Amino acid sequence: MEVITTTGLTAASALLGVEVVERKGAGHPDTLADGVAEAISRAYSRYCLDEFGAILHHNTDKTSLLGGAADVSFGHGELTAPVQVLVNGRITAALGDHAIPVADIVTTAARDYLASALPLLDVERWMEVRPRLTQASSPGAVTGPDAAEREASRQRWFSPRTLDDLAERHRMFSNDSSAGVAYWPLGIAEQLALGIEGHLTSEAFRAEHPYYGTDIKLMVVRHGPRVQLTACVPQIARETPDLDTYVARRTQARDLITELASRIAPEHHVTVWLNTRDNDSRPELYLTATGSSIESGDEGVVGRGNRANGLISMLRPWSAEGVSGKNPVYHVGKLYNLAAAEAARRLHEETGLDCAVVLVSQSGRDLTDPWQAIVQASGANAIGAARVRRMVADVMDDLGTLREQLLDGKLATA
Incomplete structure (x- = not known):
């Protein structure tokens, strides 16, 4: 992990002269889309843990909602066309011969979430769930005469025969080159x-x-x-x-x-x-x-609304990643944004400085070893690289707790 520390950047400070x-x-359509995607990921993950002891590959972070139609007047309001939930993504449909009831998991999670978020929406009558899910691998699966025998290869990314076909069980690595961004305290x-x-x-x-x-x-x-x-x-x-x-x-x-x-x-x-x-x-x-x-x-x-901290702060550093619905095991677009937030908070508590943290991943690199860690602080002197390295390492060692909070619904993603 390369550490870069800088100072004096106003975007890292809660004392900005101007904020936008x-x-x-909670009821905004973009926030609802984030909530549905995360609820589905959480329900699917829980099913996998209960049945297999491990979370299988999935991502629902391209989910979108299409609005219905309504007739409203003073004293009266009813829907005349349903809200449509388009669950776009990839979900492993079976582990070996054990078929997973993906459609039921997706539909139930989406209905339960929207019923809770919008109690006046009759989800049985005025909501349609349309799963549009595939099991295609990302680029990297090269076919050949020995492809069927390979363990934990791209060939088995969404069609594992056993848990041994999950590559992250052999080595936990970053699934993408991306960046997680956060800052503390709030303005x-x-x-x-x-x-x-x-x-x-x-x-x-x-x-x-x-x-x-x-x-x-x-x-x-x-x-x-x-x-x-x-x-x-x-x-x-x-x-x-x-x-x-x-x-x-x-x-x-x-x-x-x-x-x-x-x-x-x-x-x-x-x-x-x-x-x-x-x-x-x-x-x-x-x-x-x-x-x-x-x-x-x-x-x-998903990802069009609030960032992981629940805000869209125009003059602050932020990531365009859609955090909700990403796999909580190894998707850096989710984990690094949340880990950066924790690192920024801890650094502020230790130093009293306003801090912005950027954690940059490199596809294929060990998940707990970011490629780059950049910290911007508001003080006269930059925070020492050794302190940053220790803090980031501590946060990365605690990713298990972060995942538990996500699965328990105790950590917001929008």
Whole structure:
């Protein structure tokens, strides 16, 4: 592992003079796509562990959602066309003669996730799951007279005869040349985006305010102590009897966000705009049957929304990898982004400096030995290479714990 350390880069600092931060909420179609893909990977992994004691090769990180159609009016909201879940990817369908009920696993995981995320969506009636899965290997499987006899080769990547055909059981290596990127601590705008959306989509808030949906989107711009925040907050049609009620609750939501912002960032002046595309005279409003625009033609795609830390921070370092749905065993697009986050947090705790960490993989290299580790810190002096090397090694040695958190659903990927 080559270690590179630098200092003075403003992007590594939570004290940036300007922040531009977006958060797509729990009910946003892109966030839902991430959640479905990760739920399927988690369910498939659990099945494999229970049946075989090992996770077989799979990736569902190309999953997408196609929106349905809905009829909404004051006091009424229902779907008229189903949401479609396109599960695109590759999943091992059998271990030797043991067939895996892939279609059942995929369909059940997708339905269970969306039923939990959107309780007003009747997933039995208004959701279609369309698995589009293959077992084709990535490039590298070269045929020849002895190909059938090779152990743990590309020929057996998605058609293993036994667990011995899983190459990672012989040597755990990086599946790709990629990079994981993270930083710590969060800036004020980032704290606002996460804190406000998390509160408005929490179970407690939804129980108290059943007329708000969860397809909430926040865009936060901070310039010094001045913060400007635009929020989109849907309302549930059947809980909203008329325009006056909608307008009153829109005002209520803006006041709630303003009050939350004052608690999260008491030393900043926050101005809040809400549902800025509403046109009350027509009316054209953010009124929904289920609380999400996925009901009415919007689409969601894995990796198009929040990064692994739940944010889209325009002026910070970040990776374009879609983390959700990737195999938690060896996919560096997932593991290195999450490991970089842990390394950045630990380095900040040790040094007090604001840190950005980039872990670069090299396809075929030992998974726990990144090709490059780059750390940018906010202090006058760069963090010593020996400290970085030790910290990254410690985090890599703890990948097993990270995987357990993923399988238990305790570690967010979007």
